[in-house]
Structures are given as structure tokens and as C-alpha cells.
Amino acid sequence: MSGSSEDVRPVESSIKPPVYLHIGDTEALSGVCVVDVTLPFGKTVNIDEISFKNHYTASVSVRLLRTAPEQEAPAKWVTAVRDLPLMENPHTEGGSQDYCCIHRTQMQVDPDHVISVRLILRQPSSTWLSFSLEDIRIFPHSEPDPEKEVSDWLSDLTLVDQNTDLEGLPDPQTVSSSLQQMWALTEVMQSNQTTASIGRFDVDGCYDINLLSLT
Numbered sequence: 001m002s003g004s005s006e007d008v009r010p011v012e013s014s015i016k017p018p019v020y021l022h023i024g025d026t027e028a029l030s031g032v033c034v035v036d037v038t039l040p041f042g043k044t045v046n047i048d049e050i051s052f053k054n055h056y057t058a059s060v061s062v063r064l065l066r067t068a069p070e071q072e073a074p075a076k077w078v079t080a081v082r083d084l085p086l087m088e089n090p091h092t093e094g095g096s097q098d099y100c101c102i103h104r105t106q107m108q109v110d111p112d113h114v115i116s117v118r119l120i121l122r123q124p125s126s127t128w129l130s131f132s133l134e135d136i137r138i139f140p141h142s143e144p145d146p147e148k149e150v151s152d153w154l155s156d157l158t159l160v161d162q163n164t165d166l167e168g169l170p171d172p173q174t175v176s177s178s179l180q181q182m183w184a185l186t187e188v189m190q191s192n193q194t195t196a197s198i199g200r201f202d203v204d205g206c207y208d209i210n211l212l213s214l215t
Contacts, residue, residue: 008048011045011140013138015037033123033131036116044066046111049103050139051099053134054097058087058125058131061120063077064111066112079109083122086098111141112141
């Protein structure tokens with residue numbers, strides 16, 4: 001389990017006090033605790049990951065209250081993570097105070113359009129007087145920008161600021177055309193896997209005058 005990237009800020013959320021469940025009408029604790037995390041009112045969040053510091057919790061389940069934007073159906077609770085172990089053994093210290101992170105790839109459902117998060121904590125051992133999670137943070141998910149295509153990069157060569165002094169520089173359109181020919185020639189060489197001798201800039205024994213003008 002790893003932490004989120006430092007340059008991504010967590011979503012503003014309201015964490016309600018933990019509710020410890022009792023056995024029947026007695027004062028005996030059941031070893032189950034529920035923590036509700038409410039996200040900004042009127043907004044939904046696509047979750048990338050949930051981070052926290054453990055405090056003697058043996059395992060955690062994650063429930064999400066999600067909406068369906070394309071439908072007018074009411075929000076529905078779904079289980080995203082079920083009984084994820086946080087301690088090596090409920091009766092020993094191992095993992096009891098670790099910093100943990102649950103990424104969206106570990107969840108059984110897409111954590112998108114989420115209104116509220118419910119964390120269900122379990123500690124079956126009576127060794128510990130209390131258990132909880134601390135410093136709970138929810139980080140939003142954002143789609144990465146698509147990689148720029150080579151053709152887009154080449155076309156940018158023609159976008160020159162009109163205020164730029166171009167005196168003494170080759171024509172951008174000529175440079176772009178030459179680079180496209182070089183790129184195409186490289187693709188042809190790789191695809192044909194030919195061993196024939198090919199000149200630096202010649203195609204079928206001929207040179208493009210545009211290329212010669214650049215040397």
C-alpha cells in the first residue's frame with residue numbers, strides 16, 4: 001500500500017465520529033466500527049484512492065454511495081472493498097499503526113460519482129481496548145492527458161508567433177515538410193527491414209531539393 005502523489009490535494013470531506021456496534025442490548029462491543037465520510041454537498045467525486053493511518057484495526061471494508069448521472073434512479077450503496085486485511089495478526093502489533101492506501105484498481109466497482117464513503121472496521125481481538133482509522137483522506141481521480149501524436153507535434157512547427165523575428169531562419173513549412181519526409185523514410189526502412197544501402201536523404205536515388213537547401 002502506497003501513498004498518493006503529493007501534488008494532488010485530497011477532497012474536502014466531513015468525517016463523522018466512529019460508531020461502535022454493540023452485541024444486542026448489552027454493553028459488549030461486537031468488534032465492528034463504522035466511520036462515515038461525507039463528500040462536498042451537491043457534488044459527486046470520482047475517487048482515485050483512499051489513504052489513512054491505521055490504529056489497531058484488523059480489516060476494513062469500503063462501501064460507496066453512488067449516483068447514476070445517466071439515469072434518474074436514486075443513489076445506491078455498493079461494496080467496493082470487502083474485508084481488506086490491515087494487520088498481519090489481530091492479536092499482534094504487526095501493521096497496527098501503518099499508513100495505508102486503497103487505490104481504485106483494488107476496488108470491485110468503479111468508485112465514480114460517489115456522494116459518501118462508509119468504512120466498516122473490524123477487530124475480532126479483545127487485546128486492544130479501541131481501534132479506528134486516523135488521517136482519512138480521499139483523493140480525486142483525473143484522466144491523464146492523451147499523448148501528443150507526432151503529426152500534432154509537426155503541425156505545431158507552423159504555428160509561429162507573428163511577432164517573432166524570422167529573419168535568417170528557415171521557413172517553418174519547409175522544415176515541417178522535411179521532417180515529415182524523414183519520419184516517413186524511417187518508417188519505411190523499419191517496416192521493410194532492407195539491407196540495401198540508402199543515402200542520408202535520398203529516395204530512389206534522388207535527393208529532395210528542400211532537404212539539400214537545409215544543409
